[in-house]
Amino acid sequence: MRIAFIGAGRLALAFSQALARQGLEVVAVASRTRASAEKLAARVPGCVVMESQAAADAAELVFISVPDDAIAPAVAALRWRTGQAVVHCSGATEVAALAPAAAAGARIGGMHLMQTFADPEAALASLPGCTASIEAEEPLYAALSALAVRLGCVPMRLPPGARALYHGAGGFGSQFVNALLAEGVAVWKSFGADPAQAERSLLSLLKGTVASIERSGIAGSMAGPVSRGDIGTIRRHLEGFRRLEPSTFALYRTLCARTVRLAAQAGKLTPAQVQAFESLLAEDP
């Protein structure tokens, strides 16, 4: 099966190389800027830079890897044919954005890799084990699923209508972690700590947390004062954050309430302790 990419950005750069390394035929790439397409083609043996229509014509499977808002117009601007598969790589965009291709007889679908592609080299290394969420009808679902398995990814069927929640929730394992670390660094800066040292320190803590979650699960690996039932410590934290910054206080309170639920779920708190934490966290500041 000949494969083409339309859009040669961060995702396509890693994804196309991963496919080529598995012996799959990536024959064409098109992008808005020729230089982007050339950068990709230089890393994928046998891949040729073409105009978008020529790339679409050259392949049986075309990945649309342009930014989400550009998917529908890019697909509507091209001619498609029966028997061809047109697949976008977006998490949140509905497969219906590919409707013009379906109207021309092509099979359409979405294949989203739940991984971050900020750095294509790092992404290539972290593809094995990542979830490939696929929304397509058979036989395209089976074909994309087999492709995902060849890359070492874990295929998951995405039901129609689930994309906004599916993709939004991904933030909890990715960019919201960045936001949480930034919050921690800002708090340390407030008492004069060096931000670089704060970042290294919290990152080292995060690595330990991830390792422990891998071993014992999300609830089972819960550590910290809530899981010990140390209500006095949480009271001191709340007081500190209340004086520092209202938005940090609000964030801490919300997250802390979620950790009470998890600690209870892991059997680390008695019902009385849960109630005491909940009352404290509900107090009007």
Ligand SMILES: NC(=O)c1ccc[n+]([C@@H]2O[C@H](COP(=O)([O-])OP(=O)(O)OC[C@H]3O[C@@H](n4cnc5c(N)ncnc54)[C@H](OP(=O)(O)O)[C@@H]3O)[C@@H](O)[C@H]2O)c1
């Ligand atoms: N980045 C991630 O972490 C990630 C993860 C999973 C899924 N995805 C999905 O993958 C898709 C691509 O994301 P990305 O991060 O790779 O974006 P990106 O780095 O911004 O790359 C998009 C590429 O498409 C080109 N392009 C823009 N409009 C075009 C058009 N009309 N026709 C042809 N090419 C066009 C861009 O322009 P130039 O040619 O000018 O460079 C660029 O090379 C999106 O649907 C995104 O949701 C991304």
